[in-house]
Amino acid sequence: MSDGGDEKLSVEARLGLVAFTIDSEPHIRVNQDECRKCSLKQCLFVCPAKLYTEEEGEIKFNHEGCLECGTCRIACPKIDWNYPRGGFGAHYQYG
Amino acid sequence: MEMEEKFDAIIVGAGASGLGAAYSLAKSGFNVVVLERGQRIGAKNVYGGRIYSHVFEKEIPGFKEDAPVERWVTGERLTFLDDSSAATLELSSDFSSENSFITTLSKFNEWLGKKVEETGGLVISGIKVDDLIIEGSTVKGIVAGEERLFADVVIDAEGVNPILAKKAGLRGDWNPHEVAVGVKEVIKLPESVIEDRFNLNHGEGAANLFLGYASRYGFGGGFLYTAKDTISIGVVVRVDSAIANRISVYDIVEDFRLHPYISKLIKDGSPIEYSAHLVPEAGIHGVPKLYGNGILLTGDAAGFVLNRGFTVRGVDFAFLSGVIAAETIRKAHEEGDFSASTLSHYEQRLKESVVFRELENFRKVPNLLSNLRFFETYPKLLCEILKDAYTVGEDSKKIYPLLKNKMRDRVSMITLIRDIISVVRNL
Numbered sequence: 001m002s003d004g005g006d007e008k009l010s011v012e013a014r015l016g017l018v019a020f021t022i023d024s025e026p027h028i029r030v031n032q033d034e035c036r037k038c039s040l041k042q043c044l045f046v047c048p049a050k051l052y053t054e055e056e057g058e059i060k061f062n063h064e065g066c067l068e069c070g071t072c073r074i075a076c077p078k079i080d081w082n083y084p085r086g087g088f089g090a091h092y093q094y095g
Numbered sequence: 096m097e098m099e100e101k102f103d104a105i106i107v108g109a110g111a112s113g114l115g116a117a118y119s120l121a122k123s124g125f126n127v128v129v130l131e132r133g134q135r136i137g138a139k140n141v142y143g144g145r146i147y148s149h150v151f152e153k154e155i156p157g158f159k160e161d162a163p164v165e166r167w168v169t170g171e172r173l174t175f176l177d178d179s180s181a182a183t184l185e186l187s188s189d190f191s192s193e194n195s196f197i198t199t200l201s202k203f204n205e206w207l208g209k210k211v212e213e214t215g216g217l218v219i220s221g222i223k224v225d226d227l228i229i230e231g232s233t234v235k236g237i238v239a240g241e242e243r244l245f246a247d248v249v250i251d252a253e254g255v256n257p258i259l260a261k262k263a264g265l266r267g268d269w270n271p272h273e274v275a276v277g278v279k280e281v282i283k284l285p286e287s288v289i290e291d292r293f294n295l296n297h298g299e300g301a302a303n304l305f306l307g308y309a310s311r312y313g314f315g316g317g318f319l320y321t322a323k324d325t326i327s328i329g330v331v332v333r334v335d336s337a338i339a340n341r342i343s344v345y346d347i348v349e350d351f352r353l354h355p356y357i358s359k360l361i362k363d364g365s366p367i368e369y370s371a372h373l374v375p376e377a378g379i380h381g382v383p384k385l386y387g388n389g390i391l392l393t394g395d396a397a398g399f400v401l402n403r404g405f406t407v408r409g410v411d412f413a414f415l416s417g418v419i420a421a422e423t424i425r426k427a428h429e430e431g432d433f434s435a436s437t438l439s440h441y442e443q444r445l446k447e448s449v450v451f452r453e454l455e456n457f458r459k460v461p462n463l464l465s466n467l468r469f470f471e472t473y474p475k476l477l478c479e480i481l482k483d484a485y486t487v488g489e490d491s492k493k494i495y496p497l498l499k500n501k502m503r504d505r506v507s508m509i510t511l512i513r514d515i516i517s518v519v520r521n522l
Contacts, residue, residue: 006353006358008346008349008350008353009349009366011345011346014280014349014366014369015369017366017367017368017369018368018369018370021134040338042337042338042341045337045341045342045343045344045345046276046334046337046338046342046344047344047345048276048278048344048345048371049345049371050343050345067369067370067371067372068139069141069276069371069372069373070255070256070373071276071334071337071344071371071373073256073268074268074269074270074271074274074334074373075271075334075337075338077268082258083132083223083256083258084132084223085223085240086132086221086222086223086239086240087132087133087134087220087221087222088134089139090138090139090370091133091134091135091138092137092138092139092140092141092201092368092370093199093201093368094199094201094281094325094327094367094368094370095137095138095139095140095141095142095199095200095201095368095370095372
């Protein structure tokens with residue numbers, strides 16, 4: 001485990017600090033038809049966990065590591081957004 | 096849980112507002128259940144780090160002796176940051192004026208949950224409410240997975256993402272300029288190191304808000320709160336600003352942590368948790384319809400947060416809105432009527448309370464804080480002018496020519512004076 005210090009910690013390393021119970025099914029889905037029409041692609045930079053990525057023109061969302069803030073759904077109303085099922089997702093200790 | 100069981104009230108969400116309502120109702124013998132989607136109470140709650148204590152002292156007997164306070168705030172700082180320097184205004188006050196304290200919201204809500212249980216209320220964790228049961232225009236209960244539960248009234252304390260409130264027709268969704276995303280890191284450091292570094296006696300805490308670099312000079316800011324053996328640092332950025340400036344939200348708190356001013360304060364400390372949450376930022380303008388037939392809206396879902404730039408208040412407002420919701424339900428119970436006309440008492444009582452008085456009093460602040468000069472021009476100017484003023488060489492300049500020189504092409508003297516007046520008047 002990196003101790004942080006003066007080095008910039010990657011978002012992956014920071015997500016490693018959060019306790020999660022990961023569900024098999026994603027709680028958030030993107031609609032590729034809408035994504036193809038989108039020129040802003042704000043999901044790629046507003047997610048504090050950097051879970052939206054673009055691969056070969058398709059937007060991918062990785063629900064593992066979702067901090068459940070809802071920023072993406074405010075930034076993009078086309079996202080099919082839900083909280084994880086009860087008991088799943090992040091378990092903050094110092095929230 | 097039996098299918099036919101009917102509660103006096105079902106409360107969605109074990110945050111400060113839901114638990115405030117549950118505490119107050121359970122104390123007067125009502126049959127209430129709080130449903131919390133987190134695995135335990137507090138697992139989904141995130142905030143900056145500070146709670147104002149006044150409301151809690153009034154509502155919970157023996158609050159100060161019992162609450163999970165990590166440090167009472169005795170040091171207040173407001174810092175203007177540019178890329179590499181910082182100009183700080185500091186107030187160091189005496190320990191006897193206990194007005195606000197630092198803790199984690201996870202721990203605090205867990206404690207509130209215990210208070211609810213002590214008074215006979217039921218809190219069930221690990222249950223997400225998926226939907227409301229609405230008959231005609233009246234909310235009759237909730238749906239959670241396969242279960243349907245009924246109650247005289249549902250208190251929607253679901254938090255900042257108003258999924259159920261939208262279904263109930265109480266409100267639409269937030270616009271990007273009405274909410275901010277807050278991202279936080281918790282840094283572990285020994286108690287004594289924190290006290291030495293922040294000039295604190297044992298048990299005293301420091302709160303520090305930041306304008307400028309933290310939010311990449313967009314609408315928002317940074318924060319730092321010293322807890323017992325952790326320091327919470329974070330950045331809050333209004334979502335419209337994050338979109339417009341294409342801010343990499345996943346990097347902002349790391350960049351803040353590595354700013355020369357912050358990195359010295361948290362030196363040798365390592366991050367132990369990373370978290371994110373939305374914050375209502377619209378003040379009174381973000382408050383929606385607060386009641387309907389069989390439903391009341393409390394806390395963040397109702398937008399009860401006040402950001403004045405140098406203070407941010409929300410947890411105490413949330414709790415009090417829950418207490419007032421409970422009061423309304425007691426009245427509705429007496430009258431045997433849970434229609435919107437009886438439940439409108441909730442809004443009336445809120446308007447008389449500190450929640451609306453404060454939101455009303457500072458109604459111009461969200462607009463005032465929509466002025467980018469407070470987030471970019473002035474923090475940079477202040478740092479630059481002070482840097483030059485304190486740099487002693489062979490031909491030091493007087494402050495006024497220095498100021499005029501720095502302001503050139505950035506802001507006129509008239510605008511500066513106008514902004515100062517608007518701050519003094521409205522903040």
